[in-house]
Amino acid sequence: MSGFISILLTGLVFVIIYQIAKASEYATILRGEGKINARVNRTMALLLVLFFVLGMYGIWLCHDALIDKMLPISASQHGVEYDSMLLVTLVVTGVVFFITQTLLFWFAYRYQSTEKRTSFFFPHNNKLELIWTTVPAIAMAVLVAIGLRNWGKMTGAAPKDATVVEVVGKQFNWIVRYPGKDGVLGKRDFRKINDATNVLGLDWDDKDNKDDIIAQNGELHLVVNKPVSILIGSRDVIHDVGLPHFRMKMDAVPGIVTTLWFTPTITTAKMKEITGNKDFVYEISCDQMCGKGHYSMRGTVIVETQEEYDAWMAKQQTYYAANNAPAAAPAAEGTAAPEQKTDSVKAITMK
Amino acid sequence: MSDVIIQGTNVAHTHDAHGGHHGHEHHEQHFITKYIFSQDHKVIAKQFLITGIIWAIIGALMSVFFRLQLGFPNETFPIMEKFLGEWAKGGKLNPEFYYALVTMHGTILVFFVLTAGLSGTFANLLIPLQIGARDMASPFMNMLSYWFFFLSSIIMFVSLFIQTGPASGGWTTYPPLSALKEASLGSGLGMDLWLVSMALFVVSSLLGGLNYISTILNMRTKGMTMTRMPLTIWALLFTAILGVLSFPVLFSGFVLLIFDRNFGTSFYLSEIFIGGKALPHVGGSAILYQHLFWFLGHPEVYIIMLPGMGMASEVLSNHSRKPIFGYSAMIISMIGITVLAFVVWAHHMFVTGMSPFLGSIFVLLTLLIAVPSAVKVFNWLTTIWKGNIRFTVPMMFAIGFVSLFISGGLTGLFLGNSALDIHLHDTYFVIAHFHIVMGVSAFFGMFAGIYHWFPKMFGRFMNNTLGYIHFFITLAGAYLIFWPMHYEGIAGMPRRYYDYSAWESFKQFESLNSFISIAAVLVFFAQLIFVVNFFVSIFRGRKMTTQNPWGSPSLEWTTPINPGHGNWEGDIPEVHRWPYDYRDDGNGNDFISQTTPLKPGEEAH
Ligand code: HEM
Ligand SMILES: [Cu+2]
Ligand SMILES: [Cu+2]
Numbered sequence: 001m002s003g004f005i006s007i008l009l010t011g012l013v014f015v016i017i018y019q020i021a022k023a024s025e026y027a028t029i030l031r032g033e034g035k036i037n038a039r040v041n042r043t044m045a046l047l048l049v050l051f052f053v054l055g056m057y058g059i060w061l062c063h064d065a066l067i068d069k070m071l072p073i074s075a076s077q078h079g080v081e082y083d084s085m086l087l088v089t090l091v092v093t094g095v096v097f098f099i100t101q102t103l104l105f106w107f108a109y110r111y112q113s114t115e116k117r118t119s120f121f122f123p124h125n126n127k128l129e130l131i132w133t134t135v136p137a138i139a140m141a142v143l144v145a146i147g148l149r150n151w152g153k154m155t156g157a158a159p160k161d162a163t164v165v166e167v168v169g170k171q172f173n174w175i176v177r178y179p180g181k182d183g184v185l186g187k188r189d190f191r192k193i194n195d196a197t198n199v200l201g202l203d204w205d206d207k208d209n210k211d212d213i214i215a216q217n218g219e220l221h222l223v224v225n226k227p228v229s230i231l232i233g234s235r236d237v238i239h240d241v242g243l244p245h246f247r248m249k250m251d252a253v254p255g256i257v258t259t260l261w262f263t264p265t266i267t268t269a270k271m272k273e274i275t276g277n278k279d280f281v282y283e284i285s286c287d288q289m290c291g292k293g294h295y296s297m298r299g300t301v302i303v304e305t306q307e308e309y310d311a312w313m314a315k316q317q318t319y320y321a322a323n324n325a326p327a328a329a330p331a332a333e334g335t336a337a338p339e340q341k342t343d344s345v346k347a348i349t350m351k
Numbered sequence: 352m353s354d355v356i357i358q359g360t361n362v363a364h365t366h367d368a369h370g371g372h373h374g375h376e377h378h379e380q381h382f383i384t385k386y387i388f389s390q391d392h393k394v395i396a397k398q399f400l401i402t403g404i405i406w407a408i409i410g411a412l413m414s415v416f417f418r419l420q421l422g423f424p425n426e427t428f429p430i431m432e433k434f435l436g437e438w439a440k441g442g443k444l445n446p447e448f449y450y451a452l453v454t455m456h457g458t459i460l461v462f463f464v465l466t467a468g469l470s471g472t473f474a475n476l477l478i479p480l481q482i483g484a485r486d487m488a489s490p491f492m493n494m495l496s497y498w499f500f501f502l503s504s505i506i507m508f509v510s511l512f513i514q515t516g517p518a519s520g521g522w523t524t525y526p527p528l529s530a531l532k533e534a535s536l537g538s539g540l541g542m543d544l545w546l547v548s549m550a551l552f553v554v555s556s557l558l559g560g561l562n563y564i565s566t567i568l569n570m571r572t573k574g575m576t577m578t579r580m581p582l583t584i585w586a587l588l589f590t591a592i593l594g595v596l597s598f599p600v601l602f603s604g605f606v607l608l609i610f611d612r613n614f615g616t617s618f619y620l621s622e623i624f625i626g627g628k629a630l631p632h633v634g635g636s637a638i639l640y641q642h643l644f645w646f647l648g649h650p651e652v653y654i655i656m657l658p659g660m661g662m663a664s665e666v667l668s669n670h671s672r673k674p675i676f677g678y679s680a681m682i683i684s685m686i687g688i689t690v691l692a693f694v695v696w697a698h699h700m701f702v703t704g705m706s707p708f709l710g711s712i713f714v715l716l717t718l719l720i721a722v723p724s725a726v727k728v729f730n731w732l733t734t735i736w737k738g739n740i741r742f743t744v745p746m747m748f749a750i751g752f753v754s755l756f757i758s759g760g761l762t763g764l765f766l767g768n769s770a771l772d773i774h775l776h777d778t779y780f781v782i783a784h785f786h787i788v789m790g791v792s793a794f795f796g797m798f799a800g801i802y803h804w805f806p807k808m809f810g811r812f813m814n815n816t817l818g819y820i821h822f823f824i825t826l827a828g829a830y831l832i833f834w835p836m837h838y839e840g841i842a843g844m845p846r847r848y849y850d851y852s853a854w855e856s857f858k859q860f861e862s863l864n865s866f867i868s869i870a871a872v873l874v875f876f877a878q879l880i881f882v883v884n885f886f887v888s889i890f891r892g893r894k895m896t897t898q899n900p901w902g903s904p905s906l907e908w909t910t911p912i913n914p915g916h917g918n919w920e921g922d923i924p925e926v927h928r929w930p931y932d933y934r935d936d937g938n939g940n941d942f943i944s945q946t947t948p949l950k951p952g953e954e955a956h
Contacts, residue, residue, distance in 0.1 A: 014883040021816035044742035066838040093761040119673040120737035136725040140718040150770035155707035236625040237528040244843025255621030258704035287777040295848035
């Protein structure tokens with residue numbers, strides 16, 4: 001009831017405002033109905049210019065406030081190229097933005113209606129039109145050229161020496177599989193999936209699977225300066241492996257395998273120094289709507305030196321041993337070598 | 352040809368000798384046939400507009416709710432519980448329902464407001480009036496088009512209240528998420544209703560579109576050659592063509608989805624383990640849906656943009672008292688946009704695992720489409736250059752339209768370039784881009800059109816003072832909301848997130864998110880100023896006393912102040928010149944009406 005009354009009151013307020021506005025308007029209608037009062041016209045022209053000036057100032061303020069937060073330092077090789085391409089595009093579009101907006105508001109102000117003015121009959125001019133068709137076309141060609149060169153590089157084949165890792169999405173977390181000693185990821189089959197003992201549906205008849213290691217906490221360990229090729233899959237709906245610090249992203253689509261590769265260049269530890277944030281961690285964000293827990297589908301990337309990586313790897317147990325060997329032993333060992341407890345693992349409670 | 356039309360749909364004009372006879376016609380018409388099941392294009396236009404406004408309020412209110420969640424994740428808002436009940440228990444939005452709101456917000460604004468509400472209103476209102484026809488080619492089909500839209504609206508509305516909630520997989524409803532009931536609550540009954548509603552919507556849109564095209568091609572009055580049509584009509588023609596060619600593809604995508612959901616087919620499904628068991632589907636492709644969806648989805652953004660472009664062209668020229676610059680270039684650029692719109696869809700799919708080579712081709716085509724868009728901007732700028740500008744409310748909105756179109760269009764160059772998109776895809780950069788360019792900018796085109804043609808629709812003016820207030824708050828507010836989102840997006844902040852506080856990389860934007868949310872709430876209330884202005888002005892607005900208040904050469908202003916069904920009393924006027932003849936007519940007017948015969952020795956346009 002009180003809600004109804006407040007809606008009624010709000011309505012009433014609007015109607016009163018309307019009536020006042022209407023009264024003031026009748027007072028200012030002096031000339032023909034479509035033409036508007038000279039004073040109003042001048043005021044509006046001025047307000048538009050004011051809007052433009054304040055707007056540009058606002059853009060500067062906004063930029064000043066957010067520039068440090070905008071683009072995290074890039075932690076991969078091609079990320080550096082990405083950033084320079086972003087800068088070029090920003091400058092090109094920034095210049096066009098500034099010129100066209102200035103012209104728009106300047107013309108509006110400059111050619112406001114006055115008693116004396118008559119408009120200039122100027123229906124077309126082929127030369128002008130030709131110029132502003134070709135100039136944008138050339139600018140686009142340049143942007144496309146830069147873009148395609150970078151695109152080719154980043155989507156091209158991964159270097160031969162790249163480590164292979166598999167990242168699989170499911171509602172709502174990431175599962176990471178390392179190929180183990182043989183460097184080969186074994187076959188998996190969605191029909192063999194079992195949430196208790198075989199989260200990825202590894203086919204135990206494939207011996208390549210026997211040494212594979214699975215991290216269910218979504219922690220992806222990488223070696224600094226070593227290219228990594230990530231095979232991406234999904235168990236249920238579409239997800240997306242988003243790696244903002246490495247300027248990379250790829251969908252995880254059920255039924256197909258997608259890939260991406262990059263070379264991380266800065267270790268997590270180093271990044272903590274650079275950012276001055278002791279909690280810093282590379283994150284994997286799910287960038288494709290996947291259901292109610294989409295926003296909590298968080299993985300982490302630990303970039304470390306080869307020694308640290310090897311030390312960590314040595315402590316891992318193969319998924320086969322953990323789930324298929326005699327019951328007692330692996331359980332004990334599993335607790336002896338607990339999941340890596342790094343500061344990156346932050347539980348998000350989901351209903 | 353005009354003979355045929357006179358015999359066809361004229362109703363009352365021949366009997367009615369005394370002009371300015373409003374409202375009633377000599378054939379007594381029942382209230383129901385006149386205002387509800389009306390076949391008069393002008394009434395149908397108003398039906399589309401008012402339905403669109405109601406949807407816009409609902410859609411915007413949804414954005415207020417989810418913006419409150421995003422801006423203040425740790426607060427509770429008891430008012431939300433009032434509106435949403437169980438879904439916002441204790442004043443805190445449930446994540447499941449957050450996604451439902453986002454999905455409905457997108458669907459409603461894109462389809463119901465900026466497609467039906469925009470094209471439906473202005474194609475219906477302007478096509479017959481500006482080309483000199485008594486009504487649409489098929490007034491009956493036209494009426495059906497509205498009622499299919501109405502039915503579709505009702506179903507979508509009902510889906511908001513069902514127990515499992517409305518569809519919640521995003522307005523793009525990608526399978527498998529949208530195909531599997533196990534995947535989310537919203538993929539249950541809500542999704543079925545969504546699909547049925549959208550299928551009816553497609554029907555409505557096709558009935559309307561076919562009608563618009565045939566009317567424009569066949570029913571122009573004597574002398575109204577294609578190159579004498581106002582740019583609004585050109586724009587609406589291309590809008591209709593885009594819709595007619597691409598909506599059926601969307602429809603087929605939906606049909607396959609309905610089959611996958613209910614009849615055990617596997618068009619989109621393959622190798623899925625969900626809800627504790629492996630599903631039998633193999634061999635389908637989830638990407639197929641995305642191709643079908645975006646084959647409409649991209650043309651859809653031009654379906655939303657083109658009417659605004661047409662109306663902004665008209666308004667900019669009229670209120671600058673100057674011909675549109677480069678009339679033919681404007682048409683050619685629209686042709687370019689229309690053709691290219693069909694071959695850029697996969698720029699939404701650069702990171703779906705599509706072949707990178709295919710991606711390259713779509714990069715090229717996408718950046719190509721920027722050229723005609725740039726031409727349009729330069730032509731608008733030259734149109735106001737050396738004009739004699741009257742800052743009426745529609746003119747303000749048209750200027751705002753150009754400003755926003757520039758701002759939003761330029762960021763498209765980032766997203767269209769796959770090498771940049773690979774980082775920006777599905778982040779707030781995208782939200783900022785498409786809201787500015789097709790959300791707010793298209794709305795500004797629509798507002799320009801409403802303020803400009805309101806007198807033609809209702810014989811009264813909207814209130815100017817409120818119009819100016821509405822304009823400035825909305826323009827400033829739109830930039831305040833969406834400009835900072837670019838920064839969040841470049842930082843990689845993903846879209847469609849309910850809460851960022853657990854993310855080391857994104858929680859730094861907490862205060863910025865609050866700021867954006869406050870701006871969004873203010874802008875929402877500013878829109879209510881418009882709503883009140885609109886509805887009160889229908890009954891209380893300043894009355895129009897002359898036929899042609901804006902001094903416009905085009906035909907709609909040669910009809911009586913309150914035209915009856917049939918539009919012109921007596922014969923339909925003949926057209927002798929193009930619609931942008933803003934020259935001294937020798938009688939103290941600064942324009943020459945399209946109906947004025949050529950002077951001896953004057954060259955025809
Ligand atoms: C009051 C003004 C508006 C505000 C504050 C607003 C805000 C937002 C925000 C923050 C999102 C992202 C939510 C998320 O991803 O979690 C969103 C999504 C969206 N909005 Fe708006 N919006 C507004 C008006 C519009 C308009 C005019 C359109 C028309 C084109 C529109 C179309 C969409 C679409 C299509 C989505 C995507 C929905 C999805 O992800 O499935 N919005 N809006
Ligand atoms: Cu997700
Ligand atoms: Cu597109």
